Amino acid sequence: MCPEQLDAEAVRDDVALLLSVSMELAESLDVDTVLQTAVEGATHVLGLGSGAIYLLRDDELVLGATTPPLPADFPASLRRAALADHPHVRRSVESRTPIFISSVAAADLTPEEAKAVEGRGLVSLLYVPVVARDRAEGVLIVGTTTEKAEFTQREVDLCRALSVEIGYALANARLYESVEAAARDLRAAYDATLEGWSRALEMRDRETAGHTERVTALAVDLGRALGLPEDRLGDVRRGALLHDIGKMAVPDSILRKGDKLTDAEWETMRKHPEYAYRLLSSINYLAPALEIPYCHHERWDGSGYPRGLKGAEIPLAARVFAVIDVYDALTSDRPYRHAWTQEAALEHIRSRAGIDFDPAVVDAFVQRVSASGEGASLPAADRG
Known part of the structure; x- marks a missing residue:
């Protein structure tokens, strides 16, 4: 099979995967369900073992969803944390670009970052900003339990596309919740x-x-x-x-x-x-x-x-x-x-x-x- 055919098949596979996740996201207007669907879909599409979505609340990060489930002893301080204590997240959000850490052991992590990855047993990490309507809503964090030399351009592109889908789904869910709240008030x-x-x-x-x-x-x-x-x-x-x-x-x-x-x-x-x-x-x-x-x-x-x-x-x-x-x-x-x-x-x-x-x-x-x-x-x- 020639390289062009392989590339075409890879593109079709990527589109099919993205469409599958997009359809799942579109099925719910509940914010919690959207977040859980998003993080599970992202780890599946990328073939990775762990993922989480943190939402931005002013200068804080609030855990929105995770896969697999958190261990019982996962620190409460990491479910809600200061953005300043997680500079890799902050840099990804501010630059609106994915940031890759191929080896947690060799990376310059803050104590809070180190505690978070150690609690999940992660070796490599990718931070992907979630943006909706030009507004940074949070960050998708995916990782592996084995070292990964580098993410391919295909995987980076998939991450970017996923973050867009997640951003729109999150914005729609929040809009629906605000409309529902207004209707309840009325x-x-x-x-x-x-x-x-x-x-x-x-x-x-x-x-x-x-x-x-x-x-x-x-x-x-x-x-x-x-x-x-x-x-x-x-x-x-x-x-x-x-x-x-x-x-x-x-x-x-x-x-x-x-x-x-x-x-x-x-x-x-x-x-x-x-x-x-x-x-x-x-x-x-x-x-x-x-x-x-x-x-x-x-x-x-x-x-x-x-x-x-x-x-x-x-x-x-x-x-x-x-x-x-x-x-x-x-x-x-x-x-x-x-x-x-x-x-x-x-x-x-x-x-x-x-x-x-x-x-x-x-x-x-x-x-x-x-x-x-x-x-x-x-x-x-x-x-x-």
């Missing part, structure tokens, strides 16, 4: 606002103080017991917090009336799910949470409001909440009646299974209450 801000809205409503409708907090906790608990996925439970929580938000549009003369409501007043009160829909439907973030404010007064037999939904047409979150809402209402004192006992409330809910409530949800709720042993201290809801 969700927390939204949720704090929703809690404020629910407290404002309870301040207006004094007879239901504490109701929202209680039914929200129980709705999430029962939803989880019924198998709702975790990513849906956040919507259940938000929907429960806002279940009566439509009452903001109901006049005080009706909402705070101490006596029973007239038929006309009930007609107004029964519009609060529609008011909730009008208020919240234009907020994309709250769209998945609308099921409870809009549908928790629907009934299993189709006699509920505002749309007369029947059976499984009613969203599961709303079916769950309907049971809890009534339980809380019955077991709470109201100006127009005393609280029912837990036993009486559960008996009423059982009697309405298949009429007002989803029988499966009733069964799950009754089992949950019976198993809790908490008695009448379990939550309670309000009229309307």
Whole structure:
């Protein structure tokens, strides 16, 4: 085989190896996973026995990933170290070029550098800067347990290409984490606002103080017991917090009336799910949470409001909440009646299974209450 063919095959092999590592790096946006994939891929591509990635944090080096795993007695001081104590790393990062040490024994190492390589049993080392968008992010360190006279140009080129791939993967992972953190902060801000809205409503409708907090906790608990996925439970929580938000549009003369409501007043009160829909439907973030404010007064037999939904047409979150809402209402004192006992409330809910409530949800709720042993201290809801 002629030299040109050998060179072509070597290039193809290098491209295949780099592509393999690049694809692995692209599969994760978690910084720790990216770093571990990178260091394992680098040692595999170069056929070396040991590797580590240190990240730059101002004037410090912080260990990000290593292969093989560190020994139990690896000094903690070498997991986080001053850059000044590792001049070979500093020179590689500042010059943006790989630095090769063919023999650790013959090299002029600082005590800290010597301690690091001795702990890994290394004989030769290569420091490769990891750069992302013209910013030095850290250094890839690979080594052997036998002396290596020199790295070939092919290996140096592979190292440079790898460091670029690692840099981009690291930058993307960090960007993703920052976006995720911003999204979490935004969700927390939204949720704090929703809690404020629910407290404002309870301040207006004094007879239901504490109701929202209680039914929200129980709705999430029962939803989880019924198998709702975790990513849906956040919507259940938000929907429960806002279940009566439509009452903001109901006049005080009706909402705070101490006596029973007239038929006309009930007609107004029964519009609060529609008011909730009008208020919240234009907020994309709250769209998945609308099921409870809009549908928790629907009934299993189709006699509920505002749309007369029947059976499984009613969203599961709303079916769950309907049971809890009534339980809380019955077991709470109201100006127009005393609280029912837990036993009486559960008996009423059982009697309405298949009429007002989803029988499966009733069964799950009754089992949950019976198993809790908490008695009448379990939550309670309000009229309307």
